[in-house]
Amino acid sequence: MLIINCPWCGDRPEIEFRYGGEAHIARPADPATLSDEEWAEFLYNRTNPKGRHAERWRHIHGCGRFFNAVRDTVSDFFVATYKPGEPRPDLKETQP
Amino acid sequence: MLDISRRPLPPAASPLDALAGAAKAVPAASLRALPASARLAFRGGERAAGLAGIAFGVELPREACRFNTASGKLALWLGPDEWVLLAPGLDPAPLFEGIEASLGSEPHALVDISSRSVGIELSGARAAFVLNQGCPLDLSTAAFPVGMCTRTIFAKSEIVLIRTAPDAFQIDVWRSFAAYVWGLLEEARREFE
Numbered sequence: 001m002l003i004i005n006c007p008w009c010g011d012r013p014e015i016e017f018r019y020g021g022e023a024h025i026a027r028p029a030d031p032a033t034l035s036d037e038e039w040a041e042f043l044y045n046r047t048n049p050k051g052r053h054a055e056r057w058r059h060i061h062g063c064g065r066f067f068n069a070v071r072d073t074v075s076d077f078f079v080a081t082y083k084p085g086e087p088r089p090d091l092k093e094t095q096p
Numbered sequence: 097m098l099d100i101s102r103r104p105l106p107p108a109a110s111p112l113d114a115l116a117g118a119a120k121a122v123p124a125a126s127l128r129a130l131p132a133s134a135r136l137a138f139r140g141g142e143r144a145a146g147l148a149g150i151a152f153g154v155e156l157p158r159e160a161c162r163f164n165t166a167s168g169k170l171a172l173w174l175g176p177d178e179w180v181l182l183a184p185g186l187d188p189a190p191l192f193e194g195i196e197a198s199l200g201s202e203p204h205a206l207v208d209i210s211s212r213s214v215g216i217e218l219s220g221a222r223a224a225f226v227l228n229q230g231c232p233l234d235l236s237t238a239a240f241p242v243g244m245c246t247r248t249i250f251a252k253s254e255i256v257l258i259r260t261a262p263d264a265f266q267i268d269v270w271r272s273f274a275a276y277v278w279g280l281l282e283e284a285r286r287e288f289e
Contacts, residue, residue, distance in 0.1 A: 001232055008160050008176055013232040015249055061249050063160070063175040 002076065006059045007067045007083045020056030022046045023068040024088060050074060054088050057081070110214050111274045115282075124222040124288035127281055130215030130266065134188035136181040136195070140204030145179070148206075151198035152181050152191065163245040163258060172245045172258065180209075180256065180268075213256075214274045218281060219264035222288055227257070227265060229284035230277075237262055253277050 002014040028034055028042055047053070053073050058066045070079040070089065080089045110116075116129035138148050138156070149155040154171040156179045157164045163172045170182040183191055188210045195206055218227060224235040230251035233240060245258040253276055256268035269277045 009246065010160075013249075015232065061254050062247050064178065064247075065175060 002078075004057065004069070004078055005081045006062060006065070007081055008063045008065055009059060012059065012062055016059060016061040018058045018060045020058050020066060023054040023056045052079060056084075111271050112214060112216070112278055115275060115278050119282065120289060122285050122288050123220055125218060125220040125226040125281075125285035126223075127278070127285065128217040128219075129278075130217055131185060133210065133215060134181075134183040134186045134191055135208070135210045135213065135268075136188060136192060137207045137209050138179045138181055138195070138204065139177050139206075140199075140202065141177060144199055144202045144204040145177075147198050147202060148179075148181075148195050148204070151195040152183075154181070161244050161246045163243060170258070172256065174245075174247055174256070182268075184215075212270060213268045214271050216267040216269065216274070216278060216281070217264065218267060219261070220288075221263055222285070223263050223265055226281060226284045226288075230280050231255075231257065233257070235259075250277055251280050 003011050004014055004017050005011050025042070028038075031039065034042070051072060051074060052070055054068060054070050056066055057069050058064070067081055067083055068086070068088070069081040071077065072079060082089060110129060110132070112129035116127070119127050138145075140148065145156045145158070149171065152169065152171065154164050154166045154169050156171045157173045159173065160176075161173060163170050165171075168184060172180045172182065174180055181191070188208045192206065192208050199206070227250070228235055231248060233246075233248055240259055242259050242261055245256065247254060247256050249255070250257075250267070250269070253269060253273040255277065258266040258268070260266055267277065
């Protein structure tokens with residue numbers, strides 16, 4: 001079973017977690033001023049990379065907290081997990 | 097018209113009463129349905145947690161996945177701002193009032209969840225092995241020491257798991273899942289009969 005490191009609880013089995021979509025997507029401060037294209041971009045368009053991907057996870061059957069993780073979408077390897085509000089770690093430094 | 101509002105509520109029967117009565121004695125993994133307990137869910141910041149701990153009589157743990165205990169009461173850490181206060185055998189109403197009064201205008205959330213879940217005790221030399229039939233956590237004393245508690249998964253049910261002794265666990269499970277968890281634990285410990 002895949003082990004995910006919760007920033008609060010430590011290493012936990014993957015079935016305690018839920019995926020929460022791509023991380024670091026800021027809601028526009030003033031949505032009324034956006035065009036439909038810009039709003040659609042915010043709502044629907046994601047980077048969908050092959051490789052390192054920053055994404056939100058929630059430890060729903062544990063501490064209940066959302067956190068961010070960098071996961072390799074090819075190997076499913078979790079490169080790093082970090083608390084919300086913290087900057088995305090520099091991936092070059094965390095190369096395994 | 098029938099006035100049901102004035103009828104006192106019957107005491108909530110445990111969904112485990114019949115199952116616990118028919119349980120076999122298995123010393124290596126002994127199962128016991130725990131008596132009713134007051135349970136309060138508390139959420140709040142650092143200051144509110146301090147005040148609630150004083151009012152409850154057990155300091156709320158700030159370390160992740162740990163519980164504090166004093167005079168039979170337990171304060172469980174479930175999240176960075178979330179605790180469950182357990183008081184076996186006590187009436188939740190005065191506890192609730194006491195904590196609520198001590199917090200005053202300090203922002204917090206306190207909810208009486210006494211009827212939401214029931215407690216199961218699993219003890220014996222093979223208790224961790226039996227739990228591992230449905231729970232994927234590492235239950236060695238190095239990874240899950242006495243004094244640790246956490247919300248986790250047992251098979252398809254969410255549980256709160258508490259280690260009270262090297263070979264004793266307390267499980268808190270939502271009452272509608274209790275018979276399911278009990279049945280799986282019974283199944284898992286059959287090999288030690």
